[in-house]
Amino acid sequence: MKNPDQFSGMKVLVLGLAKSGFAAANMLHEAGAEIVVNDASPEEGNQEAHLLKEKGIEVICGGHPPEILEFGFDLVVKNPGIPYSNIVIEKAIQKGIPVWTEVELAYRISEAPVIAVTGSNGKTTTTTLLFHILNIGGKKPLIAGNIGTVATSVAQEAHSDQLIVMEVSSFQLAGTEMFKPHIAIWTNLYDAHLDYHGSPEAYAQAKANITKNQTAEDYLIYNADQPELLEHRKDSHATMVPFSLSGRTESGISADEQFIYWKGEPYAERAMIKLPGRHNLENILAATAAAILMDCDKETVEDVLSSFTGVRHRMQFVKEIKGRKFYNDSKATNTLATKSALSSFELPTILIAGGLDRGHSFEELRPHMTHVKSVIAVGETAERFNEFASSCGISQITAAGTMDDAIQQAYGQSEPGDVILLSPACASWDQYKNFEQRGDAFIEAVMKL
Incomplete structure (x- = not known):
């Protein structure tokens, strides 16, 4: 220490x-x-x-x-x-x-350099993916923060030849003073937690604390495709490492339909990537950039990208049964997350959705319902979600009282080549203690098939 x-x-x-x-x-x-x-x-x-x-x-x-x-x-x-x-x-x-907050304590006592990851979405996937790459690459990483392991406890045991990969929320970053990660990753910026922070500006400023103390010897990996985020990285003194899905760029890391590029040169083929979804490609670019900066070899990065199937309950590939692929995205507790999940697939999709009724609209999902062939709605919002699905032109619409019932219906309605996706767009508290319990119920029901 x-x-x-x-x-x-x-x-x-x-x-x-x-x-x-x-x-x-x-x-x-x-x-x-x-x-x-x-x-x-x-x-x-x-x-x-x-x-x-x-x-x-x-x-x-x-x-x-x-x-x-x-x-x-x-x-x-x-x-x-x-x-x-x-x-x-x-x-x-x-x-x-x-x-x-205690992440400030963790930073002040840690002998190990910190790689910190924040963002409105994608923090956990990026943190976990990067940890796996660094671990296989022999960098002796530790994982901590908002992902579930208390940063202070990890920092007490960390040594100078290790790394701490730390997921940090806006709540945690708001209470920092000297916190200075060697590499900061800012995945994206959307309005969130406004009831806590009071305004979009205060929320964004809390996120920006991840880089406020960085110097040119440090790195900020950031989403260059988001104008909102670009405004807030202007005050950073770190060495900038942008990531972009807008095609090949000469700086940072980028991707087109065929390749991932590092500083404009082809680095890896996209075809090897196991994890689906445009939003997950952003997470992959951010984690890959950090791994490259930490001198992980290309073979290690490619090995992980070709095998990593996601974090539990976050677009987690569960199983393929007779040509049907089952995905658990129980962490999708709002329409933004479900929109990202639906946009990950071009295959016919059977969507299991619904949960706690907070009265919010599902309209944000409408452009992404085009390849949804049927909807099975659950929980308090079942009737409202099915009305929305009907208005999207989906004719096969049912409701289920339990997850077992939902899976049986989904399998019965499916054909080989279909995706069966749990992405509720709602919180879980009407039927489950948390989204993890809901996701576990989905996995258990799939395994019963």
Whole structure:
């Protein structure tokens, strides 16, 4: 761990537990900081709170009292999900107390260089793909961040001859100060999380924090096909590495219908790529560029591109049964994600969609429904989604009460050469605990065939 004494003697408020707060509290306690932890959940049943108390750490549960700042803290480390409208956060900022998320802690203690990945979509696929390339290439990578492994915990164990590939969200990036990845990847920029950030500009600025401290010795890999993103990379001092699907370019990495190009020269044939979809090609270009910058050999990159079939629940190829290909895209909890999924295929597609009814429109999907031969709708939005499908001219429309029923119907309606795609365009909470549980139900139902 780098500079273990940098937090010694500091008074730190850890606001919010869950995995990130628990890891931050433990790390700071071991580094000699005086810690107070404040979690909104009741103490009863709060396992993390009890474990921290056993170490002698003061834990205050059951709400976020504004008077807690009277302890005279030098630093607040907040859970990324706690908004800046929280009264304790507002008062801390007014008092001039730094407010970080734990990725800032991770950066400050990591001996290993960081490759950070952000974007409105594609973060997890890009992070996972890059990790696989680096791993096979012998670069000893670690994976961390929003992908599920707490960055602070990973950084504590990292050594200087390793790399940390870190997926970072806008929530996490908003709470950074010195965070400076050696390679930053910004996949795309669409309006999202406006209820948290308050405006598109604030959301974009949080994303732009991924490159704000970079210098010319660092790299920013960014989507050159998005004018919105181009505006926000202008303030970066990093060496620019654009990626583009608009054909062969002389700078960065690009692709046309036949090749991937590195600095204008053919690098790999697109035909070898296993992962479908234009949006996934963007992720592939970004990950490949980072791998090249980290001196991974071409053979390693091609080996992974020809075998990588996606991240679980994100356009995940599940199985081919008698000529029907099944894809699990349960992570598609909005129309933007389902639009990307539908645009990935030109084959006849049977779409399983629907879920929690938030009242949002499906109109954004209309141009991409042309090769959908039938729709099986599930969940609260089943009736609305089927009405939309009917208005798109799709005649084969049914509803299913369970995922098993949906798969049986889809298989019965399909022919060899068809794609059967779960891409719900809705959240899962009407029927499932989360999108992972919904995707697992899809996989289980496919395997029963």
